[in-house]
Amino acid sequence: MASMTIHNLDDGVMKALEAQAARKGVSAEDEARRLLGAGVEAPGSAEDISRETAWERLQRFKEEIGGGIDFELELPDRKSWKMRPVDLGE
Structure with missing residues (x-):
């Protein structure tokens, strides 16, 4: 296993x-x-x-899950959405 020393680590x-x-x-070690292990990016990491x-x-x-479930999602057309004011109940 490798080891390292970290210099100039902030006291806080x-x-x-x-x-x-x-x-x-x-x-602390x-x-x-x-x-360090959780923070390093690995392929397929969170x-x-x-x-x-x-x-x-x-x-x-x-x-x-094996692709056994066949489903398709129909996504709404965002271009058809209209801007409208938000009612904040005031």
Whole structure:
């Protein structure tokens, strides 16, 4: 396994890391390792998935379940939407 040293870490960040680790009952090093691991982008990470549009997410879901369910969604034509004032009840 690799190791690294982080120089010029803000004192406030270190104190917050130590406090967070203490609340979880782990060392500051363990907590830093967990945070770094969660923050690094990996292919298929949650961050990649969150960039999906709703349509892409539905298509991925359909593929994951084997595509046995055949469905199509009809999307409304946004050009037909009309601008109208919002009633705020005033």
